[in-house]
Amino acid sequence: MRRLMVIALAAVAVFGVGAWSLSTDDYRVSVLLPSATNVVEGSPVLMNGFEAGEVASIRVQDGKARVELAIDADHSPLHDGAKVEVEWRALLSERHITVTDGPAGNAAIPDGGMLKGDMPAPMELDQVLAALDPETRTRLASLVRRLDGTVTGHEQDLRSTLKTSGPAVAALGDVLRGLGTDGPAIKQMVGRVNAMVQTLTARDGDLRTIVSSLSTLSAETAGQRQRLSDTLAALPGTLDTANRTLGNVPGVADKVVPLLDGLRPATERLPGVAGNLAPVLRDLRPLVGELRPTLAAADVLLDNTPGLLDSAHPAVTGLNSAVGALLPAVQFLRPYTPELAAHFSTWGSAMANYDQNSHYARLHISVSPETVNLNPGVMLPPDFTYRPYPFPGEAGRQPWTDAFGSGVR
Template sequence: MRGLAIAGVVAVAVAAGTAAVAAGNDGYEVDVVLPSATNLIPGGDVLVEGHEAGTIADITPDEGQARVRLAMDEEFAPLHSGAVATVEWRAVLGERRVAIEDGPDDGAEIPSGGMLEGAMPQPMEVDQVLAALDEPTRERVNDLLHSLQGTLDGNEASLNDTLRSSGPALEALGEVLRGLGTDGPAIEQLAIRLEELTATLAQREGQVTDIVDGLSAMSEDVAAQQEELGTSLDRLPGTLRQARSTLERLPGTVDETVPLLEDLEPATSRLPGVAENLRPVLRDLRPLTGELGPTLDSAEVLLQDTPGLLDSAGAVLPRATSAVSDVQPALEFLRPYTPELAGLVSNWNSAFGNYKEQGRYVRAMDFGGAASVMNVNPGVLPPSHRLNPTPRPGEQVGQPWTDASGSGMR
């Protein structure tokens, strides 16, 4: 009861200092009545299912209890019927905070200014702890305190120094414990997520195995590719040397090519005009190329038969060459008489080329003169005549014939 009274006095003093701040908050707020507000302060944290969801806006006395007003963030408003607010330690030592477990989502919404159900652990007093000890235990504790007093006699300065030096360590320990208390819900959520992740991995063990096998195969392929890359890099210096040699010869080639390109420039400048003139020709050739289909088909058949023809000709041509070689002397002998033979054939055709209703007939003319005496008296020549039984071809008209080599008749 003494603790409750002290808590009420503190709550009244704090409420007087924070009333102005609470009056200006017009957001979503709810109230909760607790047996006491020990270690609760305005501005303290309010959690909803482990997430920071608001702050303590105000603490006021209410018939021997503490009415705590909670200002909720917009994303956690409104709360639902069945929501319960519980006071829990922010850390092992130090201030406390309010944790809210919201009601079902389909429950009725609690309006702003509504009341939540409150729950708070009963504070434990020192005399209650001592009263819980039996008589032998209290005697042993008393003996321990006397022994401790005897141990500390004369060592008060050392103890003070020890406590003074251990202050930062205890403060750091308090911060660690406070951090653990603050992050407790987050650690709990992390453990839940890890458990869900482990369950998911267990359900998909086969897929995880396939992924691991795939990664192993990929690693082997990467190792093989790395080995090939190393081989390529070993060959690279030689390739670079050859490329450098080629590039060193390139300027000379370019120098020789530039005059050629300059000489070709007039011709290339006329190419557009030539192409323009070729356009009508190509347009006229288009129907012709369409008609070449049968010809190409026939040529294909001919080309298929050509190998056999060439094989047959290969056997005949040697004999034909031999026959031509054998006939060549006779042809060379008869060649000087070609004009006479042509004249004979012409005269024969002229004489026997006449027709009448009874059939073909020959027209002949008999010429008489001094030369005809030879037919009557062989060996007797008229005056101014001479006999040449072997005239050369062309000699009668003053054009003696010679062959291609300049030789006469043989």
């Protein structure tokens, strides 16, 4: 039974709200302001920067201005805590009314309800002029007199200029109208400009450094003007050379492509080779560590080498002369090196025996039919030859057949 009563009450409430919305064309609220200067009937009413209604009527009540607002259905009803502010629409133009709704959880304000309002005191032009100091007012008056002297005699020209500047003035009016209408955006922009100015103030030293650096850069750029001019004069020739070079690139590229295709199999094997090199490189790490003392010693040696070479230079010069003098003797003895080696080897073999006294030599005298070669009257047996000039080293069985070269023997 209780659940049925709750459902019935909810239905009655919904029906009442629907009937109230159907029976009311506009949702109207009023606000009492100290004055309504430059607020006119039909002026838009803004909510969150968008038009939400208009000023329905303005009348006097107890020495104050009672302004009635017609709010669109999409923005009604307002809630408790809503307030009205009168803001500038433009610098020297009408004002517009901005409504800020209360929290959505507050009670709804009925049709015809009253809102709290605030309108700042209007700023007149004479108040602005009165705020200026005497020196500024004097200069402003001088500026006005100069402007009057400039315009005098050119009224028609100024009139023609104003006629032709109509579209520009209209566009400027649209811009100013947008600035006057979009109050939240202007507040946000002013806040950001203020934050930017504060940041610039905090970085005053950095800004001075940047300006000083720019001044130095400008001075250096001015000093390098001639070089820059010469560079620009040489630029066309450079561009022509670059153009010719780039013109040769396609032909070179055509030749390089087959080479790269030929190198592709080798490059495909590089990962495997790199894998095989990894163990070798790991094994080389201890060796590289052991090379440090060697490199340190080599560093010391290289430091002392120039002094050693300087001190050895006189000796090397004399040694060079001595080697040059000994070179013919060395060339003569060189072919007999194997024979001398065989002689010492045979002599060492003969003296290799050792008894309790000391070494002793065992000589082996060989007599053959060749010994009769010294006797020219004896005939040689078969298979024997007479060699009065054997090759050097032939006794050691290493004959040097070209030892005599091509000279006279």
